[in-house]
Amino acid sequence: MSRGVEGGDLGGARAIVLHRPHAVVASVTRQLQAIGLSVESAWPDLPADAASADFLFFDADMGFDAQFPWQPGAAPLPLIALIGSEAPGRIEWALSAGAQAQILKPVGDGGVYSALLIARHGFAMRQTLTAAVDDMRGRLGARQTVVRAIVQLTRGAGSEDAAYDALRRMAMDGRITLEEAAARVVATPAVDRRARKGTA
Amino acid sequence: MKRTVPIGLLFSTGGAYGTIGTACRNGVLEAVARVNADPARRIALSVVERDPDGNLDRYAPLCTELLQGGVRHIVGCVTSSSRKEVIPTLDRHGGTLWYTVPYEGFEASDRVIYLHACPNQHLLPLLDWAFATHGRRGYLTGSNYIWGWEMNRLARQTILTAGGEVTGERYLSPGSTDVAQMIAEIRQTTPDFILNSLIGPSSRAFLTAYAALGATDPRFAPDLCPVLSCNLTECELPDFGAAAEGLVAAGPYFHTGLQSFPNSLAAAADLAIRTLADLLDAPGREDADIAALLQTPAGHASGIDPQTHHMPQSALIARAHGGGFQVIRDCGARRGDPYLSADWMMAASPGRPPALKVVW
Numbered sequence: 001m002s003r004g005v006e007g008g009d010l011g012g013a014r015a016i017v018l019h020r021p022h023a024v025v026a027s028v029t030r031q032l033q034a035i036g037l038s039v040e041s042a043w044p045d046l047p048a049d050a051a052s053a054d055f056l057f058f059d060a061d062m063g064f065d066a067q068f069p070w071q072p073g074a075a076p077l078p079l080i081a082l083i084g085s086e087a088p089g090r091i092e093w094a095l096s097a098g099a100q101a102q103i104l105k106p107v108g109d110g111g112v113y114s115a116l117l118i119a120r121h122g123f124a125m126r127q128t129l130t131a132a133v134d135d136m137r138g139r140l141g142a143r144q145t146v147v148r149a150i151v152q153l154t155r156g157a158g159s160e161d162a163a164y165d166a167l168r169r170m171a172m173d174g175r176i177t178l179e180e181a182a183a184r185v186v187a188t189p190a191v192d193r194r195a196r197k198g199t200a
Numbered sequence: 201m202k203r204t205v206p207i208g209l210l211f212s213t214g215g216a217y218g219t220i221g222t223a224c225r226n227g228v229l230e231a232v233a234r235v236n237a238d239p240a241r242r243i244a245l246s247v248v249e250r251d252p253d254g255n256l257d258r259y260a261p262l263c264t265e266l267l268q269g270g271v272r273h274i275v276g277c278v279t280s281s282s283r284k285e286v287i288p289t290l291d292r293h294g295g296t297l298w299y300t301v302p303y304e305g306f307e308a309s310d311r312v313i314y315l316h317a318c319p320n321q322h323l324l325p326l327l328d329w330a331f332a333t334h335g336r337r338g339y340l341t342g343s344n345y346i347w348g349w350e351m352n353r354l355a356r357q358t359i360l361t362a363g364g365e366v367t368g369e370r371y372l373s374p375g376s377t378d379v380a381q382m383i384a385e386i387r388q389t390t391p392d393f394i395l396n397s398l399i400g401p402s403s404r405a406f407l408t409a410y411a412a413l414g415a416t417d418p419r420f421a422p423d424l425c426p427v428l429s430c431n432l433t434e435c436e437l438p439d440f441g442a443a444a445e446g447l448v449a450a451g452p453y454f455h456t457g458l459q460s461f462p463n464s465l466a467a468a469a470d471l472a473i474r475t476l477a478d479l480l481d482a483p484g485r486e487d488a489d490i491a492a493l494l495q496t497p498a499g500h501a502s503g504i505d506p507q508t509h510h511m512p513q514s515a516l517i518a519r520a521h522g523g524g525f526q527v528i529r530d531c532g533a534r535r536g537d538p539y540l541s542a543d544w545m546m547a548a549s550p551g552r553p554p555a556l557k558v559v560w
Contacts, residue, residue, distance in 0.1 A: 061346070085281075087306045090350075105288075
């Protein structure tokens, strides 16, 4: 999260400007090229390989969900809204589309560089948080499995604490998560485990 | 001898909203003629016209032409998207747009004077009337651009805050007349009212189809489930014919036979031209910026709010009947509140009386 916003590596990045032919496109393109990005403009359809671009500038005034080949808010690249009308409905839509930064129209001589850095930072932060939340959701979902595994292991280990230690050792030895180890315990019938223990 | 000051006109008299542009243009030309014929005034106005013909991308270049030709004040634009297009140009040249049609609010440009109603002056009083007389289950239709989107968003919010229900919401591209699905949904969900923010041919097609439904199924007759509109004025009634019968509209003005304007667009155009002539009357004022003009005695007397550039407007509710409108409720004059910063929404929140706060 403490990642800086240095922008030296913007050179060679690829940006798409999703806007009908307009002075706005020319201003954004000029600024992007000066920063060193390659630029394509498109309207109303995105190029097929849009997801592999590095930045997407989109029209918040006339844009609509069907333009994006991904779920609303799940864009695979940083999005920057080009806002003319500050009507709340349009802002709401730009947010739901996943805008991480915005530039107000008319676009003059500046604004693109800061928007690129802010959008990239916001996008990276969202990716990190999404991964962390997915991981925690997985662990939460496995709570019941862990409890069942502890209960099963307690019979052999003698106490809950000992069972928990045993489970943690299994996870460490197998280089798997505690939840995965618990899933294995639950999936293995107690007879098998006792049998294997006996022969060890 | 009067000084003559040129003003610009920037209305589309063709295209999807040409009827409205024409009504605005006529209103301005008649108002200019009245100013020029008024011996008490020290100025006359001459008109320089450009017609973008409904093409959004022609507004900014034509606005530039007008401003570079020595015009400082322009009356024009119907759609919000066209208004947004010219604001940067006005900014660059120090021009002012006098905007004479209803719009969806959430703007207070230094370069625009807003002379018609915004939502606290049209939509909120209209919904208040509908909640009290018909109920809180609404079906929302609109043309697929900022006017329809924003009106329906605000209506949805107002309906839900009041504990009502949105039974459906559907949009048509401007010019589209494909209304069958809307009619089917309305028939299936039997709302208490329909908010129609469609424009031009889409609105006519919808009203025609809905009138046909009402003729065969009394649940959809205008007295049981009316169509509401904040953008329909007398200028479109001849075109819509009997299909508009029973529609309930909100606006700052309706032609009642006693007064002189044919519709609220002409009334707003007259307000624009009279106010502009007042502001420019003293010698030398034609070169002043709008901010300076609003600081003059004429500016203070104009009623233009120097913060928002909006005007107080009467909030009238009227029902279409026999090719005209009859006012059925007068909610009094309301100052323009483009960002709804007063407690319009609060007044409808749970735990309080459901009716919006209205000064009768």
